Amino acid sequence: MSTADTTAAGIEHGTHVSETAAHPQPSPSKGSLSTFLSTYVFSKDHKVIGLQFLFSTLLWFLVGGLLALAVRWQVAWPWSDVPVLGKLFAQQGGQMSPEFYTMLFTMHATVMIFLVIIPVLAGAFGNFLIPLMIGADDMAFPTLNMLSYWFMWPAFAAFSASFFVEGGAASSGWTSYPTLATNVNAAPGSGWGQTLWLVGLTFVGVSSMLGSVNYMTTIILMRAPGMTMFRLPMTIWAMFITAVLQAFALPVLTAAGFMQLFDRTLGTGFFTPEGNIVNNAVATAGGGQPLLWQHLFWFYSHPAVYIMILPAMGMVSDILTCFARKPLFGYRPMVYSVAGIAGLGFIVWGHHMFMSGMNPALGVTFMVSTMMIALPSAVKTFNWLGTIWGGKIQFTTSMLFALSFVSMFIIGGLSGIFMAATPVDIFIHDTYFIVAHFHYVLFAGTAMGVWAAIYFWFPKMFGRTMNEFWGKVHFFLTFIFLNGTFFTMHILGAVGFPRRLADAYHYETFHHLQPLNAFMTYCAIGMVATQIIFAVNFFWSMFFGPVAGRNPWNANTLEWTAPSPPGHGNFDYQPVVYRGPYEYSVPGVEQDHLMQTDPPHPAAAAAAAAAH
Amino acid sequence: MKRLSALFWSLLFLAVPVLGVATFAVAPAYDIWLPKDVSEHGPAVDGLFYFILWLTGAVFIATEGVLFWFIWKYDESKSNGGVKYVHGSHTLEVVWTIIPAAVLLFISIYQMNTWADVKMRRPDMAPTVEVIGRQFEWRLRYPGKDGMLGTPDDLHLVNDLHLPIDEDVLIQLKSMDVLHSFFLPNVRIKQDAVPGMKIPVWFKAREEGVFDIVCAELCGWGHYKMKGRVTFETRESFDRWLEQKYAEQEATQPADSESAAVAKLSPASLLARR
Ligand code: HEM
Ligand SMILES: [Cu+2]
Ligand SMILES: [Cu+2]
Numbered sequence: 082m083s084t085a086d087t088t089a090a091g092i093e094h095g096t097h098v099s100e101t102a103a104h105p106q107p108s109p110s111k112g113s114l115s116t117f118l119s120t121y122v123f124s125k126d127h128k129v130i131g132l133q134f135l136f137s138t139l140l141w142f143l144v145g146g147l148l149a150l151a152v153r154w155q156v157a158w159p160w161s162d163v164p165v166l167g168k169l170f171a172q173q174g175g176q177m178s179p180e181f182y183t184m185l186f187t188m189h190a191t192v193m194i195f196l197v198i199i200p201v202l203a204g205a206f207g208n209f210l211i212p213l214m215i216g217a218d219d220m221a222f223p224t225l226n227m228l229s230y231w232f233m234w235p236a237f238a239a240f241s242a243s244f245f246v247e248g249g250a251a252s253s254g255w256t257s258y259p260t261l262a263t264n265v266n267a268a269p270g271s272g273w274g275q276t277l278w279l280v281g282l283t284f285v286g287v288s289s290m291l292g293s294v295n296y297m298t299t300i301i302l303m304r305a306p307g308m309t310m311f312r313l314p315m316t317i318w319a320m321f322i323t324a325v326l327q328a329f330a331l332p333v334l335t336a337a338g339f340m341q342l343f344d345r346t347l348g349t350g351f352f353t354p355e356g357n358i359v360n361n362a363v364a365t366a367g368g369g370q371p372l373l374w375q376h377l378f379w380f381y382s383h384p385a386v387y388i389m390i391l392p393a394m395g396m397v398s399d400i401l402t403c404f405a406r407k408p409l410f411g412y413r414p415m416v417y418s419v420a421g422i423a424g425l426g427f428i429v430w431g432h433h434m435f436m437s438g439m440n441p442a443l444g445v446t447f448m449v450s451t452m453m454i455a456l457p458s459a460v461k462t463f464n465w466l467g468t469i470w471g472g473k474i475q476f477t478t479s480m481l482f483a484l485s486f487v488s489m490f491i492i493g494g495l496s497g498i499f500m501a502a503t504p505v506d507i508f509i510h511d512t513y514f515i516v517a518h519f520h521y522v523l524f525a526g527t528a529m530g531v532w533a534a535i536y537f538w539f540p541k542m543f544g545r546t547m548n549e550f551w552g553k554v555h556f557f558l559t560f561i562f563l564n565g566t567f568f569t570m571h572i573l574g575a576v577g578f579p580r581r582l583a584d585a586y587h588y589e590t591f592h593h594l595q596p597l598n599a600f601m602t603y604c605a606i607g608m609v610a611t612q613i614i615f616a617v618n619f620f621w622s623m624f625f626g627p628v629a630g631r632n633p634w635n636a637n638t639l640e641w642t643a644p645s646p647p648g649h650g651n652f653d654y655q656p657v658v659y660r661g662p663y664e665y666s667v668p669g670v671e672q673d674h675l676m677q678t679d680p681p682h683p684a685a686a687a688a689a690a691a692a693h
Numbered sequence: 694m695k696r697l698s699a700l701f702w703s704l705l706f707l708a709v710p711v712l713g714v715a716t717f718a719v720a721p722a723y724d725i726w727l728p729k730d731v732s733e734h735g736p737a738v739d740g741l742f743y744f745i746l747w748l749t750g751a752v753f754i755a756t757e758g759v760l761f762w763f764i765w766k767y768d769e770s771k772s773n774g775g776v777k778y779v780h781g782s783h784t785l786e787v788v789w790t791i792i793p794a795a796v797l798l799f800i801s802i803y804q805m806n807t808w809a810d811v812k813m814r815r816p817d818m819a820p821t822v823e824v825i826g827r828q829f830e831w832r833l834r835y836p837g838k839d840g841m842l843g844t845p846d847d848l849h850l851v852n853d854l855h856l857p858i859d860e861d862v863l864i865q866l867k868s869m870d871v872l873h874s875f876f877l878p879n880v881r882i883k884q885d886a887v888p889g890m891k892i893p894v895w896f897k898a899r900e901e902g903v904f905d906i907v908c909a910e911l912c913g914w915g916h917y918k919m920k921g922r923v924t925f926e927t928r929e930s931f932d933r934w935l936e937q938k939y940a941e942q943e944a945t946q947p948a949d950s951e952s953a954a955v956a957k958l959s960p961a962s963l964l965a966r967r
Contacts, residue, residue, distance in 0.1 A: 260870065261912060356889075410779070412781065460790055469763045471779070473767065488709050491756050492709075505741050511909040568712075575726055590878050
């Protein structure tokens with residue numbers, strides 16, 4: 082087993098560790114504005130950049146959450162006055178217009194996916210954790226790293242500005258299907274709003290690409306002596322494979338985005354068919370195919386849904402082992418299943434297009450590959466269960482969030498099977514069943530995983546721990562409200578209740594569903610309100626939380642050998658790795674954990690040999 | 694105290710499968726469930742839905758149950774011996790890879806026939822009607838007396854679709870402007886309408902009745918109100934209705950001004966004629 086105790090043999094695999102002197106700390110004696118700027122604003126230190134990403138994504142999370150509440154308000158009580166937000170966008174006396182509704186759900190998804198989930202995983206945690214967990218002093222390319230953060234702001238500016246341009250924000254969904262998105266006459270938001278959306282998307286793409294190159298290089302080249310690939314914690318494996326996914330999938334989206342931009346501004350017709358007439362205006366260009374966009378978009382965006390969960394899976398794996406005080410069950414199968422998900426992830430994009438008019442025979446092949454991608458997900462779930470089996474569970478807030486990740490991911494994975502079954506998808510495609518599915522994987526999965534990670538690594542970030550009592554209150558309420566909001570979406574979907582409708586109650590089929598939707602909106606409001614507890618706890622603990630030592634959770638991985646918070650260059654001595662990251666409760670060892678850097682232990686070597 | 698908190702948290706995780714199953718169990722009583730189905734292929738689709746529901750339901754209860762049990766049993770304040778120092782099990786990995794793989798493969802193959810029936814085995818017949826999505830209405834075109842679409846005697850209607858029961862109907866689905874999706878919840882049919890494509894949609898209705906036509910693909914600000922109605926009726930009453938509508942159209946458009954009327958009929962019919 083790779084986790085076995087070895088000595089010198091492993092060290093030889095270790096690779097070059099760059100000199101700390103390569104980017105010296107700005108000397109405080111200057112005390113000038115430029116020092117402040119280079120330390121806290123245009124910092125090249127991966128930890129500062131990681132925290133910048135964290136604070137920014139939490140802010141955008143709030144924006145996305147408020148947009149979601151406005152969407153939910155309309156779905157529950159169509160055409161009634163929207164409190165607070167209605168005043169802000171004073172239209173028709175506080176009542177929401179249908180076009181504004183389409184902008185709301187478009188921008189909700191856009192913000193959540195491109196400004197929150199993707200950057201919080203790769204940008205915040207990838208940045209903060211990768212060098213620390215592999216024993217490097219920083220990222221391979223600190224300047225690119227800094228740029229990857231600063232490219233997020235133009236994106237945010239473009240998305241925000243789009244609400245104030247003529248016609249308003251983009252309104253063709255986060256999927257931006259042509260010809261609704263490409264034809265300026267098709268919707269109010271298909272004017273400047275859509276152009277700004279594409280510009281914003283391009284900036285996000287540049288940011289992701291810069292990050293991805295950096296993460297791959299850093300993980301391959303800058304591991305500490307002894308840190309072989311198969312001694313990497315799952316968090317790092319997941320970040321690595323996510324970076325590979327980004328690198329291969331993103332160029333396709335970027336190219337497609339430019340094609341759509343050209344269709345809109347230069348009169349090319351990549352996605353516009355001959356003789357397209359929108360709003361009584363005949364399109365000037367033709368000869369294109371609307372389905373081409375869908376293929377290109379999903380070729381990126383299906384892998385992207387894994388970009389949005391693999392890092393969370395990795396972090397949850399590490400947190401589960403730490404608080405179950407037990408080695409990870411099936412380390413290699415876990416690594417292979419992440420790789421399997423990534424590989425299969427490139428050949429399933431067509432499952433978003435079963436009803437699109439794509440050749441139904443092609444749909445069959447996508448159906449089979451999609452069914453198969455449920456397999457590595459199942460393997461991961463079983464291994465998580467195996468990990469806590471026979472452990473010694475500590476109910477920290479972080480552990481509760483990690484356990485709920487497993488519990489909720491089961492639901493999201495199983496609902497995927499319904500939609501992968503093409504005949505069933507005929508009925509549930511574009512209904513709330515899909516909305517339930519992706520909120521279970523993205524909110525109940527990834528967001529809960531992110532909270533687990535925040536509570537877990539907070540001491541490393543700020544040197545203090547968060548309040549456990551309020552953490553648990555936060556967990557409990559979030560857990561209840563999220564299930565109240567999202568579980569019920571499955572049965573709405575079973576009625577065929579369509580997504581993206583400003584008001585569906587005039588349909589005979591759906592007119593009786595308003596009370597259920599009202600219930601869901603109450604839960605959603607509760608869920609957002611609960612985050613106040615989190616915000617207060619977060620900021621209060623930053624300054625007044627109990628001071629944490631280097632290793633408050635008695636965890637094994639390298640970041641816990643560094644000071645909390647680590648200084649510039651991270652480690653006060655060169656970490657050397659002797660074993661895998663999951664040596665908890667090794668028989669014969671007094672402590673219940675053996676850190677990756679602890680010198681070889683005779684009892685551990687014996688236990689490892691016995692385990693073979 | 695610690696024991697109590699372990700109990701509390703494990704019960705919270707137990708609530709997931711309990712309330713989850715309960716939600717699905719009571720939903721049909723409140724009519725929050727699959728709507729009535731009047732199609733010939735519908736039972737196969739619904740059957741597959743139920744099959745997957747039972748299967749995933751069993752997996753759901755089993756995995757969530759195990760999760761609850763482990764959380765309950767292995768909490769730290771319970772002194773049930775030491776921690777099991779294991780790194781995995783080759784046998785278990787093989788077992789829990791092979792079994793789900795076999796099940797998933799089975800579902801894949803099992804469903805193919807239904808999919809082929811609904812989307813691939815198109816009946817060999819002329820279109821019964823052409824449906825054209827347009828912001829934000831469903832334009833309908835029935836072939837006139839000559840039985841052919843695209844001739845001057847076509848019957849043009851909006852949102853009011855009538856179809857005969859107990860026989861195959863073939864719809865030619867088009868879109869004039871943006872994507873739409875032709876969704877008949879009670880017939881278990883959904884198909885996007887794509888500008889530039891003619892997509893065939895077919896089914897056989899078994900029962901008379903009037904049902905919703907829903908647009909299920911975002912098509913602009915008025916997407917929510919892009920609603921039509923479909924009336925399923927016997928062949929005789931369908932023919933009678935067609936006759937009557939045809940007469941109404943003749944009355945408003947005298948035959949000699951036919952071409953002028955068509956030109957006036959806005960781009961929809963223009964496009965249809967191409
Ligand atoms: C067990 C594995 C999974 C399977 C079999 C699966 C299957 C599917 C299918 C077939 C669809 C298309 C449904 C439709 O539009 O009719 C879909 C949609 C979606 N899935 Fe999954 N999925 C799985 C896991 C995930 C994961 C892990 C994520 C994200 C972390 C995810 C995120 C999404 C999203 C965001 C959509 C909807 C996109 C949209 O239309 O806006 N899925 N999934
Ligand atoms: Cu997908
Ligand atoms: Cu529509």
